[in-house]
Amino acid sequence: MDLLDLQEIRVHFPLDRGILGRAGGIVRAVDGVTLGVGAGEAVGLVGESGCGKTTLGRAILRLVPLTSGKVLFEGTDLAVLSPRALRPWRRKFQMIFQDPFSSLNPRLTVGESIAEALEIHRLVAGGAERGKRVRELLESVGLRAEHATRFPHEFSGGQRQRIGIARALSVEPRLIVCDEPVSALDVSVQAQVINLLQDLQKARGLSLLFISHDLAVVEHLCARVAVMYLGRLVETGPARVVAREPMHPYTQALLSAVPVVDPDTRRNRIVLQGDVPSPLNPPAGCPFHPRCPRVEARCRGEVPPLRDLGNGRQVACHLAP
Ligand code: SF4
Numbered sequence: 001m002d003l004l005d006l007q008e009i010r011v012h013f014p015l016d017r018g019i020l021g022r023a024g025g026i027v028r029a030v031d032g033v034t035l036g037v038g039a040g041e042a043v044g045l046v047g048e049s050g051c052g053k054t055t056l057g058r059a060i061l062r063l064v065p066l067t068s069g070k071v072l073f074e075g076t077d078l079a080v081l082s083p084r085a086l087r088p089w090r091r092k093f094q095m096i097f098q099d100p101f102s103s104l105n106p107r108l109t110v111g112e113s114i115a116e117a118l119e120i121h122r123l124v125a126g127g128a129e130r131g132k133r134v135r136e137l138l139e140s141v142g143l144r145a146e147h148a149t150r151f152p153h154e155f156s157g158g159q160r161q162r163i164g165i166a167r168a169l170s171v172e173p174r175l176i177v178c179d180e181p182v183s184a185l186d187v188s189v190q191a192q193v194i195n196l197l198q199d200l201q202k203a204r205g206l207s208l209l210f211i212s213h214d215l216a217v218v219e220h221l222c223a224r225v226a227v228m229y230l231g232r233l234v235e236t237g238p239a240r241v242v243a244r245e246p247m248h249p250y251t252q253a254l255l256s257a258v259p260v261v262d263p264d265t266r267r268n269r270i271v272l273q274g275d276v277p278s279p280l281n282p283p284a285g286c287p288f289h290p291r292c293p294r295v296e297a298r299c300r301g302e303v304p305p306l307r308d309l310g311n312g313r314q315v316a317c318h319l320a321p
Contacts, residue, residue, distance in 0.1 A: 001075060002036030003207050004060070004093075004175055009033045009069035011052070011059050015280070028279045029055040031231035033069075034306075037175065042201055042208040044218030044239060046254065047228035050276050053211045056228070057177045060209070061095055062086060073175075091121045091171035098180040100160035104152040110138070110163050111148030117170045137166040141196060158189035165196065175207040182217065194221055215251075216258045219243040224312070227251045230287040231279055233306055237313035247315045249292050286318070294319060 011030040030052045037043045045053045058064045060071055062078065071078040078089060097103040104113055111134045115124075124130040135145040141162040152160055161181060168176055178197065182190040198221055201208055212218050218225050218239055225239040227248065235248040246252045253270040272291045277283050283290050289299040298318060306316040 002072075003039045003041075003074060004037040004209070005070070005072035006033055006035045006056075006060065007070040007072065009056060009059060009071070010067040011055050011064060012067040025280050028231050028282060030059060031279075031282075033228070033231075033233055035226050035233065035236070037207050037209055039174070039207060040201075040205040041224065042198075042210060042222040044215075044222035044225040045209060045211045045228060046213065046215050046218055046225055048213060048254075048276055050279075051228045052231040052279070053228050054179055057095065057179050057209065057211050060177060061093060063095075091117075091123075092173055093175040093177065094168035094171065094173040095177045095179060096161070096164050096168050096181045098184055100157065100164045100181075100184075101152060103164055104160060104167075106152055109149055109151055110143075110155075113152075113163065114138070114148075114167050114170050117167060121171050123171065133170070137170055138163075140169065140200070141166045142192075156189075157185050158193060161185065161193050162196065165193075165200070169200070169204075173206070175209065177209045177211070179211045180213070181210075183213065190217070197221065214258075215243060215254050227254065230276060230282055232287060232316065233314070234288065234316045235314065236306070237311070241311070241313065247309075247313070247320050248288075248317050249294050249319075250288050253293075286316075 009030055010032055013027040013029060015025050015027065033056055047053050055064060059066050066079050069079065073089065073093065078086060114134045114137055115130050118124045118130055118133060124133055134148050138145055138147055143159065143162055155163065182193050185193060194217060200206060210218060210222055222239045225237065225242050226233050227235040227250065229250050235242060235246065235251045242251060243255060246255050253272050256268060256270040270293065274291050277290060285301045286299040286304050289295045292299065302318065304316045304318045306314045307320065308314050309320060
């Protein structure tokens with residue numbers, strides 16, 4: 001059994017009527033996603049901005065309401081729990097946000113920010129234990145104990161993300177949803193934070209759902225990857241295998257945009273035409289068909305299901321073997 005088992009998750013946002021009284025419609029941000037994350041496993045969720053990956057991450061943590069589906073965590077459906085019943089579960093799953101600065105209270109010192117979660121969940125008996133735990137957490141993410149008395153604005157972006165990670169770790173979660181945690185950082189700092197997450201994941205047996213637009217980063221960090229387009233999964237599988245032999249035309253296009261360091265490896269860039277269609281009015285048939293370089297007649301009328309191809313791979317394309 002997976003630690004986290006998402007079943008047919010839908011997050012739809014109804015729009016209000018406009019001033020002319022026209023029906024507002026429904027934004028299908030997430031439209032039937034089924035995905036599991038095993039204990040101690042890192043799974044990457046990849047796609048362009050607007051594909052619904054951040055909304056899915058927030059729905060898991062109940063930060064946005066679910067329209068339908070199950071969020072099974074250790075076998076319990078979190079989607080149906082009352083806010084009170086959900087409270088004891090909250091420490092088991094945490095989130096790291098894209099913008100580390102806005103996720104930290106500027107009026108609290110770093111030590112107070114980290115201690116807040118320890119106190120809410122009554123994880124420390126008193127001040128001495130709290131201080132010791134804060135120091136340990138700071139050191140576990142590569143910061144120093146004396147950083148506890150400083151304020152967030154005194155740190156660089158990479159250091160703030162380390163503080164965010166320390167705060168997430170403070171409640172000893174089993175799962176961390178990482179929402180584009182390095183995309184706002186310099187490239188040199190990105191690698192340090194990715195390596196830190198990898199070390200922590202291995203040392204603590206953490207499960208990660210790593211949301212990113214960057215397939216190369218996901219391949220480095222994650223055992224499995226799920227590719228999302230317009231609210232749906234279009235390809236899933238072992239990250240290395242998918243990165244080497246992507247089967248869905250959308251994954252192939254994403255991968256073709258990743259720079260290659262080895263001069264002997266050549267990759268033909270696939271430039272997708274047009275923008276991602278609006279989730280308010282998704283195309284009929286395959287949602288990718290208006291941009292797909294391999295589109296056929298049936299793609300315009302038939303939705304390709306996410307089919308199991310064996311060896312842990314699933315693809316939603318009529319042309320997949
Ligand atoms: Fe392209 Fe058709 Fe496959 Fe969709 S089903 S990805 S349009 S080939």
